[in-house]
Amino acid sequence: MENFVFQNATRIVFGKGAEEAVGRETAAMAKRVLLHSGGKSARASGLYDLVRTRLAEAGVAFEELGGVVPNPRLSLVREGIALCRKHRLEAILAVGGGSVIDSAKAIGIGVPYTGDVWDFYTRKAEAKEMLPIGVVLTIPAAGSESSNGSVVTNEQGRYKRDAGAECMRPRFAIMDPVVTMTLPPYQTACGAADIMAHVMERYFTRVKAVDLTDRLCEAVLRTMIRNVPMALAKPDDYDARAEIMWAGTVAHNDLLSTGRIGDWATHMIEHEVGGIYDVAHGAGLAVIFPAWMTHVLRHDVERFAQFATRVFDTEHDYASSERTALEGIRRLRAFWKGIGLPGTLSEMGVGADRIDEMARKCTESGPRGNFVKLGQADVRAILELAR
């Protein structure tokens, strides 16, 4: 086990009707906030209006900035920064999923920074402070509601990049599983793949003696495997929705990182695909992760065999750990296919023509991943496997 420092102070307010607390929670954070949101779904459901009403009742003044799209854009972030500065807003309330939260975080670190906010995403600067952020979560997927990271897409050059710092964890996250019942099945499935990928990025480590966190990872994965099909079969199954929503936070609040070094190459590769093709992040991960697993398997077959047996109840084949491991990958693919996710890049409309470009961009600042360091040729091979 590696030495670690772990602290996650995000206050989680979870359950039926949790959004009623938004006035109280926000007022405890600030009196003037940016109300940041995405498209029409939160508006259509009435959630957005309820938030506005509760803020007003709690005496919180707010400016509104909607229009965040999946793979949130840097241009809107810049707009948000200008808005916060102009109106001297003290905090941000993000109502939405990971894209809205990530956009809010970018605004939050951009406001007190004198340079260009994109510096944080190119590693030219590290965030030291952020406007306080509160969240009303509508999509269980990114885990951004209590994570220390943010992913933003720069339209110039179509770069999708991440920034991370401990100051970037939200102050509070309000999570009502009822809100997620109206998510379209494909979005539920994409969110599930994102959640599972967050766990798997941590699971596949070269650090030895990580017993507790291995088992905690497996617990989250098994919970997803059981509950996602239930939520898809019966979209208003509160219990299944609640399990998925809480799993999404636990998957990415860094408890599962304690004492281990995660890989994250799959996320980096997906960022290249998502930056160019604007595919759903979870769908991209579902396609790339099994390809990555197949490519790196031989570096620690036993770990992949453990994944197969403990997560997917594969019987261990004592004649061949590799056969066991491969069966695990097969079951993972089958699970994701079964919940409606694509199995190949081509199913997502991603052709072969820009694979070289993606492999180059992914590795232009050096090799990717920690389980195995991947060069440009590796990334190319993984994208070919995923075709």
Place this chain on the structure above:
Amino acid sequence: MENFVFQNATRIVFGKGAEEAVGRETAAMAKRVLLHSGGKSARASGLYDLVRTRLAEAGVAFEELGGVVPNPRLSLVREGIALCRKHRLEAILAVGGGSVIDSAKAIGIGVPYTGDVWDFYTRKAEAKEMLPIGVVLTIPAAGSESSNGSVVTNEQGRYKRDAGAECMRPRFAIMDPVVTMTLPPYQTACGAADIMAHVMERYFTRVKAVDLTDRLCEAVLRTMIRNVPMALAKPDDYDARAEIMWAGTVAHNDLLSTGRIGDWATHMIEHEVGGIYDVAHGAGLAVIFPAWMTHVLRHDVERFAQFATRVFDTEHDYASSERTALEGIRRLRAFWKGIGLPGTLSEMGVGADRIDEMARKCTESGPRGNFVKLGQADVRAILELAR
């Protein structure tokens, strides 16, 4: 799943050499602290002197109060409160195990309170503020390093009682598994039983649809079952010690309580035994928990069968869930016996003569437990089963 609010901001500094951070961490908390500790073990190992040196180097002034004993005493708490007030100390640094931390918490809530600190333990008052507390943990067991609770024994009437409030979570906890390598085997085993009991108190719930937290609980229990025998067989096994130490925190930081209502009757019954006989808390729990399980089993046989299969790899007996459940209890007893813990009250020197008194004291403020509400006759029956 039940609605919940979860927040745990304790900063964990974990690993080999973590104690070197004590000066920096304490200085960030306060400049004048009470250095609170127990008996001779931390002194003998050199840890205590290292802490004093690092505090001095960091410019932290401190007053010392040692002498905390297992089942920490109210009289020493009162002494600590007086000392803090006299020297206007701003925070407390606890160097030790659960008893030292719990004593520190009692002092910490007592100092700003105008009434008698025992009020918090008799539910006459609820703690609203606490002097900040830092921890250098030496024994993985109580989980007090990031929990919201404290247990103290009032020598007058030999009452062992608990207090709890969100403000009672320590600011930071420094945890070096190396420090735990010199624990005597019996103390390692008692700590293990305490950790496992913290999980099991949460596991046995009547709340339905608690899939994720069930699995997280099972992850912690399985980690203990694997690593405790390894640590006993090879006391300087760093990895095993590290797993146990981190499991002890995760077991009791309330992540495993999210969405569920724990039982806690076993802890309440043990407090009566510990209050009178001064037995090791973990040993008391190891004796009482299987008796409690046997007594309440019929209220939800399937939950006990799930425990048996998922935690102890019992094969589910489809002809009889009860048989499956009983086999789980048998394996739990066998595990605890195998690591050197007593199986009966009499092995701990607890006779039958004061069972009536313990059952009466345990229930004098009403029935105990949430899985099943236990009256005086139930507690009596459980203590008889444990004889």
